[in-house]
Amino acid sequence: MRIRNVWAVYFSATGTTEQTVKTIAAAAARELGCPWHAISFTLPQERQEKLQFCTGDLVILGTPVYAGRVPNVLLPFLKESIKGNGALAVPVVLFGNRNYDDALIELRNLLQLRHFSCVAAAAFVGEHAFSTVLAAGRPDDEDRKLMDGFGETVAGKVLNLDFVPPEKLPIAVSGCDPIRPYYKPRDREGNFINILKVKPVTDAEKCTNCGLCAAKCPMGSISADNVAEVAGICIKCCACVKGCPTGAKYFTDEGYLYHQHELEEMYARRAENDMFL
Numbered sequence: 001m002r003i004r005n006v007w008a009v010y011f012s013a014t015g016t017t018e019q020t021v022k023t024i025a026a027a028a029a030r031e032l033g034c035p036w037h038a039i040s041f042t043l044p045q046e047r048q049e050k051l052q053f054c055t056g057d058l059v060i061l062g063t064p065v066y067a068g069r070v071p072n073v074l075l076p077f078l079k080e081s082i083k084g085n086g087a088l089a090v091p092v093v094l095f096g097n098r099n100y101d102d103a104l105i106e107l108r109n110l111l112q113l114r115h116f117s118c119v120a121a122a123a124f125v126g127e128h129a130f131s132t133v134l135a136a137g138r139p140d141d142e143d144r145k146l147m148d149g150f151g152e153t154v155a156g157k158v159l160n161l162d163f164v165p166p167e168k169l170p171i172a173v174s175g176c177d178p179i180r181p182y183y184k185p186r187d188r189e190g191n192f193i194n195i196l197k198v199k200p201v202t203d204a205e206k207c208t209n210c211g212l213c214a215a216k217c218p219m220g221s222i223s224a225d226n227v228a229e230v231a232g233i234c235i236k237c238c239a240c241v242k243g244c245p246t247g248a249k250y251f252t253d254e255g256y257l258y259h260q261h262e263l264e265e266m267y268a269r270r271a272e273n274d275m276f277l
Helices: 016-032 044-048 072-080 103-113 141-159 212-216 239-243 254-266
Strands: 005-010 036-040 057-064 088-095 121-125 274-276
Touching (some): 005 016, 016 057, 016 088, 057 103, 072 103, 212 239
Parallel strands (some): 005 057
C-alpha cells in the first residue's frame, strides 16, 4: 500500500511521549520513502483544532498512561476532534514503569471508532511523571533502538498491505474489554488515596516568575500573572515541576508523596516495552 504522509500525533506534557512517537514516525517514513509531520495536542489551544486524516496517511498517535488508562481529560478531544477517514493508525502509549493496564486497548478502540484502521500498536516505557527515579532517563538508547526497529517493521507491514483492513478487525493488543476502572493507589491500611484535587506549590524564594510553568501546563491551570496560583484542575502531569529551571514547583500532599515513594519502591525493576504487529 502506498503511504503519502506519516503523522506523529501526541499529547506529551514532559516530552517522553513526543520523543517516542516522533522516533517511530521518522523510522516508518524513512522506510516508506515519504515525509513525516508532527502534531501536538498537549496544550489547550492545540486541542481547539479538529484533525482530519485520510486514506494514504499513516498516523502514529500517542498518549501517556494515567492510572492504567488514557487520561480522561483527553477523551473529549479523542472522541470528537480527530477523524481517520480510513487512515492507517498505530496507537502508542507511554507508561511510567508500573503497567499500562488497559490504556493501549482503550486508545486502539477510540481510534477505531474514529474511523482509523489500527495495523500495529505499542506500549513504551518513559520516566514516570511523579519521579526522577522511576524509569529514570527513559526512553534511553536501548528503547530508542526498539522504537526505530518498530517503526521500520510497521512500514514493512504497511507496504505489504493490498487494502485498508476493515475497521472491525483491528490489531490485537493486551488489555481488557470492557475497560477496567482507573487504577487507585492505596495506603498501608488498604484505604484508597485520593490525589485528584492535589495541586503543586511554589517556593517563592526559588521562583523567578519566568512564566514557563504557566506556558507548559496542559490544562492552562496556572495563572500567568501569579504562577503560584493553580486555579484550574491539575492532572499531575508534572510539566511544571520537571520544566521549572529553578526547582520552584513541587508537591507536599502526604498521600501524593506516599504514592510516589510506593511506586519507586515497588517498581524499581526495568519494565519491558510491548509491541504488537
